[in-house]
Amino acid sequence: MTRDWWKHMVLILGTIIVLAPFYMMVSYSFKSPGEIDRGEGGFFGRQEMMIDPRCVALRQPDRADIEAARARFAGQDDASVQASLLAETEAACSMRPVVFNYSKAFTEAPLVRYLLNGVIVTVSIFLIQIVVALPAAYALAKLKFWGRDAVFGLVLFCLLIPVHAIALPLYIGLAKLGLTNTYAALVVPWTISVFGIFLMRQFFMTVPDDLIDAARMDGMSELAIVWRVMLPTAIPALLAFAIFSVVAHWNDYFWPRIVVTGNRDLFTPPLGLREFKGDGDGSFFGPMMATATVIVTPLIVAFLLAQRRFIEGITLSGMK
Amino acid sequence: MVAVDPSVAADVTKPKADNRQARIGWGLAAPALILMVLILLVPIIVAGVLSFTDYSLGNPGFDWVGLQNYERLFTRSTYEKMFVATFTYVVTVVPISVGLGLGAALLVHSLGRIGDIYKTIYFLPVMATLLAMAIAWEFMLHPTIGMVNRTLEMSCGTWFEVIPFFAGGCAEGFPLWLGDRDYAIWVVCFIGIWQGFGFNMVLFLAGLTSVHRELYHAAEMDGARSGWERFRLVTWPALGPTTVFVVTISCIRAFQVFDTIEAFWPQGGGPNKSAYVMMFAIFEKGIQQNLIGIGSAITMLFLLFVMFLTLIQRWLVERKVHY
Numbered sequence: 001m002t003r004d005w006w007k008h009m010v011l012i013l014g015t016i017i018v019l020a021p022f023y024m025m026v027s028y029s030f031k032s033p034g035e036i037d038r039g040e041g042g043f044f045g046r047q048e049m050m051i052d053p054r055c056v057a058l059r060q061p062d063r064a065d066i067e068a069a070r071a072r073f074a075g076q077d078d079a080s081v082q083a084s085l086l087a088e089t090e091a092a093c094s095m096r097p098v099v100f101n102y103s104k105a106f107t108e109a110p111l112v113r114y115l116l117n118g119v120i121v122t123v124s125i126f127l128i129q130i131v132v133a134l135p136a137a138y139a140l141a142k143l144k145f146w147g148r149d150a151v152f153g154l155v156l157f158c159l160l161i162p163v164h165a166i167a168l169p170l171y172i173g174l175a176k177l178g179l180t181n182t183y184a185a186l187v188v189p190w191t192i193s194v195f196g197i198f199l200m201r202q203f204f205m206t207v208p209d210d211l212i213d214a215a216r217m218d219g220m221s222e223l224a225i226v227w228r229v230m231l232p233t234a235i236p237a238l239l240a241f242a243i244f245s246v247v248a249h250w251n252d253y254f255w256p257r258i259v260v261t262g263n264r265d266l267f268t269p270p271l272g273l274r275e276f277k278g279d280g281d282g283s284f285f286g287p288m289m290a291t292a293t294v295i296v297t298p299l300i301v302a303f304l305l306a307q308r309r310f311i312e313g314i315t316l317s318g319m320k
Numbered sequence: 321m322v323a324v325d326p327s328v329a330a331d332v333t334k335p336k337a338d339n340r341q342a343r344i345g346w347g348l349a350a351p352a353l354i355l356m357v358l359i360l361l362v363p364i365i366v367a368g369v370l371s372f373t374d375y376s377l378g379n380p381g382f383d384w385v386g387l388q389n390y391e392r393l394f395t396r397s398t399y400e401k402m403f404v405a406t407f408t409y410v411v412t413v414v415p416i417s418v419g420l421g422l423g424a425a426l427l428v429h430s431l432g433r434i435g436d437i438y439k440t441i442y443f444l445p446v447m448a449t450l451l452a453m454a455i456a457w458e459f460m461l462h463p464t465i466g467m468v469n470r471t472l473e474m475s476c477g478t479w480f481e482v483i484p485f486f487a488g489g490c491a492e493g494f495p496l497w498l499g500d501r502d503y504a505i506w507v508v509c510f511i512g513i514w515q516g517f518g519f520n521m522v523l524f525l526a527g528l529t530s531v532h533r534e535l536y537h538a539a540e541m542d543g544a545r546s547g548w549e550r551f552r553l554v555t556w557p558a559l560g561p562t563t564v565f566v567v568t569i570s571c572i573r574a575f576q577v578f579d580t581i582e583a584f585w586p587q588g589g590g591p592n593k594s595a596y597v598m599m600f601a602i603f604e605k606g607i608q609q610n611l612i613g614i615g616s617a618i619t620m621l622f623l624l625f626v627m628f629l630t631l632i633q634r635w636l637v638e639r640k641v642h643y
Contacts, residue, residue, distance in 0.1 A: 021457050022448070022456070135352070139346075145341050145346060154356060165622050165623055166619065167603075167619075169363035191355055251450060253450065254578050257603075273452055288455070292452035299447045299449075310443075314446070
């Protein structure tokens with residue numbers, strides 16, 4: 001242990017650099033605009049009550065309000081009634097910075113909708129990838145047919161193509177079909193995962209033929225074998241692939257940025273955050289960092305809960 | 321099996337079974353095959369064809385312009401900046417993120433179970449949405465309210481001022497980072513390394529666990545006493561295939577850098593186009609400006625680079641990588 005102190009020193013220095021932006025993101029999501037500007041307040045900020053200027057501006061007492069409130073402030077002139085009303089509004093509009101930031105994150109933009117879109121897109125991509133890739137992987141691993149080697153060769157060739165790189169022709173195709181600004185546009189390019197086929201095929205190669213022969217004896221169709229014999233045995237590989245797929249598509253920014261233009265209902269979480277950045281002036285740093293925190297949290301929490309699986313999954317699926 | 325003479329049974333059923341398997345095999349592979357062709361192969365051909373035209377979306381027709389798009393890529397200064405920015409990024413990020421990944425993996429591995437905490441922490445940036453983290457970094461690097469410059473300012477008035485960078489910063493203010501063309505691309509590189517080295521570390525750790533203990537003992541017997549000798553003689557050769565893989569995948573990911581550039585400079589790829597990388601160029605030319613011909617030409621070059629890299633990797637791995 002004492003021999004290792006220098007290793008800890010180096011690794012702790014790395015830790016500080018790695019964690020700094022996370023620290024700042026979460027910390028700013030707690031602080032009031034003033035504290036962010038002046039760099040005060042430690043990690044959590046002082047959490048003093050702050051007044052939301054927009055809320056006050058919206059509820060500015062007008063003539064009618066003053067007339068209505070005259071009864072409550074008997075014997076006072078207009079100016080002091082107005083001042084009292086303003087004080088009441090400010091009291092109603094004041095809140096803790098952390099509440100302000102997170103409530104703005106959810107009310108200023110439909111963040112729940114964005115998160116839901118993220119879930120819809122990532123889940124449908126994964127499910128379609130499985131439905132397409134699993135039978136193909138089974139056929140390539142366990143069935144003998146003319147042309148099988150050619151098909152597998154094609155799979156190996158397609159592994160060379162990063163889908164992001166051919167974004168432009170894909171975009172043209174989708175635009176020609178009138179599919180931009182639809183869920184389909186977000187999902188379609190990812191429906192085929194050559195890598196998924198490859199990974200599953202390698203896995204199926206290790207499944208003993210006897211198992212499949214036995215299933216055939218029982219009169220199962222080949223398709224039934226894929227779903228009821230091969231799928232259950234492939235759960236570990238499938239989980240690895242799921243992690244890879246979900247992480248990649250939840251975090252993806254490039255493709256949604258291309259095919260979703262302007263239609264807020266289809267925004268995925270990163271696009272929603274991007275929009276926040278677009279119209280946020282200085283005073284909106286807090287809510288923006290709150291949004292960023294909300295978007296980053298699901299995967300980070302999942303990762304912290306199931307690290308071993310995640311790291312195995314990413315390692316395995318990294319092996320292109 | 322049923323008690324039939326196997327040879328006879330095989331003779332009778334073989335052609336039929338073969339036919340059946342072929343039908344089913346093609347049937348099961350067909351959806352994947354069709355999608356592979358439509359989504360991966362056809363677009364490459366389309367991009368290849370369009371790269372010789374002046375096509376733009378919405379126009380009914382187009383003209384063939386021959387190699388004009390490619391000629392532009394190699395003669396105009398904007399594209400020269402594109403190549404410079406892309407290769408600067410790749411050449412900086414790949415070696416450093418691979419080196420740091422290897423270093424971190426060796427340290428973490430040598431610490432045993434206690435090292436796992438570092439593994440977890442270093443892997444966090446890999447999981448986090450890069451766009452969100454880019455925005456967090458943007459605030460860190462903010463010239464007035466950012467944590468980086470505030471920390472640097474703390475050095476003013478101390479012995480740190482001996483270093484010219486600090487002396488200059490204290491006298492005239494620390495850099496604008498993202499607004500300065502001398503710093504912009506390096507900041508993007510830094511974030512790329514920050515984000516990616518944890519991934520490399522995990523791959524190296526996976527490689528390290530497969531190195532047999534006996535090899536170290538054998539090396540020690542043969543007189544390799546120092547840690548460096550053991551690393552050079554045992555660890556490094558054993559990590560050969562992992563290294564080739566890590567370098568390739570880092571290159572491919574580095575070529576595809578986009579999120580940080582777009583987050584920092586939505587209009588134009590950095591001060592004086594100093595961070596105008598290929599992926600951003602495809603996005604700006606092909607999609608925002610609807611210059612599909614030139615966008616396709618960049619796409620084709622991009623594919624060429626990436627495929628070339630992967631083929632080198634395959635070739636190295638097939639030679640089993642022994643140094």
